[in-house]
Amino acid sequence: MWFPLFVALVVAVYVYHQLKYLYLSRKWKTQPVKKFRSYFFGLDKFALMHKLSKKGYLSDYHKEEYDKYGETFEIGLLSKRILFTMSPENIKAMVSTQFDDFSIGVRKKAFGPLLGNGVFVSEGETWKHSRLMMKPQFAREQISHVQIVEPHIQVFAKHVRKYSGKLFDIQHLFHKLTFDAATEFLLGESVSSLQDESIGYDPKLMDMEEKGNFDESFTFLQRYVVLRASLLDFYWVANSKAFRHHVDVCHSFTRYFVDKALRLRPEEIEKKSEEGYTFLYELVKDNRDPVVLRDQILNLMLAGRSTTGSLLLSTFFELARNPPVWERLKDEIRQHFGTGETKEELALITFENLKRCTYLRWVLNEALRMYPPVAKNLREAIKDTTLPRGGGPDGESPVLIRKNSLVMFHIYSVQRLEKYYGKDAQIFRPERWELLSKIGWAFMPFSSGPRICLGQQFALTEASYITVRLAQMFANIETHDSTYPPRKSSNATMQYLDGVNISLW
Ligand code: HEM
Structure with missing residues (x-):
């Protein structure tokens, strides 16, 4: 009795959806999108992507697929239909012109236990409020405090000198450098992860007592939250005891600094602001909720830590392979800032002066x-809607996007398209930027629209400063990597699976 009723209900729901699909397709003049063949609920595809990701060729594989199937196609994966796209028009629609039709999908649920309601993971009014609270802190004047990085570069240089021109992997050093600088900028105190015994620091003297295993926990969590996000609707499966433990470590570490800031009297905070810029102290002036403060600081750390490290890595990976670029860059740096050996010369390296270094900007743009x-x-449709490209045999017509369906977009593939960057699009050539000032939606490493990266200027200034100082300190660079294109992991931020092995002296 119940079974036929159940079957009838399922059929009725199916027919209703099909009819609605037909109705909306006609109304919005959309065309069917190319479907990518996959089996076992897409698990074959999932397994292949996992394998390629481990080998370091997932981004290159996606690019090849787009070359084969066109700029937009659909696959079924687990319980979802996912649209894959590299069409700049589609990306523009999702992040900007049709911003309200899409959400950030599983990110909130996957990252939530660590990041709470912070700006990187929230939506709607909570997100708007967060952005309003954080945006002024990234204003131009504040970023001009680039010299905060200098003491950390000095420690970094000790590590480089330790190798006396011999081969070393710069990857973990760059990540430590950006983490040390970020914690100082955000919390007012650095975790000083670069200061270790190998360069003569006594760890017992240097360790902040509160630091505990923060560095290790944060690194673990960065990977784990991405694993949760990659499981889509099944994000909750990844909820290990270790995950919860590391979340506790990071929360109490950040809370220690928040409580310390909240105990300060307003005049003490003002005094500290005059001495040097600390993000947390500026936030405390407007908001005194300890959980909100903790969440926002952790959101910035997660969004900004390995992204800036990744940019520096790619820059030095290519500089080491391209001696003429390295020489031209050094010339420009010498012209603007000299050798950086005197206090006066160091004071020249400001936000404004860094922006005037055209070739440096081209080099960073090319790495990005x-x-x-x-x-x-990834984005998820929160209502039935359309995207402008991908429908019909030529992929030029609009496509229907049903509520709850996912759209995965690949900036990596867009930014290597020959139709925008020419026949040598796969080659590192900073000079191309002389003619690319109006590239628009084919270049968006920081995304665009209302959710555009909050730390864009901060990251570019920090990466510029570090590049300038290293080029001043070390005249020679040489690559020891023979695999090209490099094996990359790009599940969260792009990293180099074989490291970036160079000598610098
Ligand atoms: C080269 C370095 C960086 C790159 C390439 C980068 C890239 C991005 C991208 C693509 C997004 C958009 C994510 C999305 O819409 O789904 C984003 C968002 C964000 N970024 Fe960055 N980022 C970098 C550095 C930083 C730094 C240093 C900070 C902070 C100190 C930061 C803070 C943020 C925040 C808070 C958001 C979320 C904005 C929102 O959702 O409203 N980023 N970033």
Whole structure:
């Protein structure tokens, strides 16, 4: 009795959806999108992507697929239908012109236990409020405090000198450098992860007592939350005891600094602001909720930590392979800032002066183009809607996007398209930027629209400063990597699976 009723209900729901699909397709003049053949609920595809990701060729594989199937196609994966796209028009629609039709999908649920309601993971009014609270802190004047990085570069240089011109992997050093600088900028105190015994620091003297295993926990969590996000609707399966433990470590570490800031009297905070810029102290002036403060700081750390490290890595990976680029860059740096050996010369390296270094900007742009730190991204439709490209045999017509369906977009593939960057699009050539000032939606390493990266200027200034100082300190660079294109992991931020092995002296 119940079974036929159940079957009838399922059929009725199916027919209703099909009819609605037909109705909306006619109304919005959409065309069917190319479907990518997959089996076992897409698990074959899922397994292949996992394998390629481990080998370091997932981003390159996606690019090849787009070359084969066109700029937009659909696959079924687990319980969802996912549209894959590299069409700049579609990306523009999702992040900008049709912003209200899409959400950030599983990110909130996957990252939530660590990041709460912070700006990177929230939506709607909570997100708007967060952005309003954080945006002024990234204003131009504040970023001009680039010299905060200098003491950390000095420690970094000790590590480089330790190798006396011999081969070393710069990857973990760059990540430590950006983490040390970020914690100082955000919390007012650095975790000083670069200061270790190998360069003569006594760890017992240097360790902040509160630091505990923060560094290790944060690194674990960065990977784990991405694993949760990649499981889509099944994100909750990844909820291990270790995950919960590391979340506790990071929360109490950040809370220690928040409580410390909240105990300060307003005049003490003012005094500290005059001495140097600390993000947390500026936030405390407007908001005194300890959980909100903790969440926002952790959101910035997660969004900004390995992205800036990744940009520096790609830059030095290519500089080491391209001696003429390295020489031209050094010339420009010498012209603008000298050798950096005197206090006066160091004081020249400001936000404004860094912006005047045209070739430096081209070099960073080219690294961001070829190796975007955020290589792919995801959105979920929150209502029935359309995207402008991907429908019909030529892929030029609009496509229907049903509520709850996912769209995965690949900035990596867009930024390597020959139709925008020419026949040598797969080659590192900073000079191309002389003619690319109006490239628009084919270049968006920091995304665009209302959710555009909050830390864009901060990251570019920090990466510029570090590049300038290293080029001043070390005249020679040489690559020891023979695999090209490099094996990359791009599940969260782009990293180099074999490291970036160079000598610098
Ligand atoms: C080269 C370095 C960086 C790159 C390539 C980068 C890239 C991005 C991208 C693509 C997004 C958009 C994500 C989305 O819409 O789904 C984003 C968002 C964000 N970024 Fe960055 N980022 C970098 C550095 C930083 C730094 C240093 C900070 C902070 C200190 C930061 C803070 C943020 C925040 C808070 C958001 C979320 C904005 C929102 O959702 O409203 N980023 N970033």
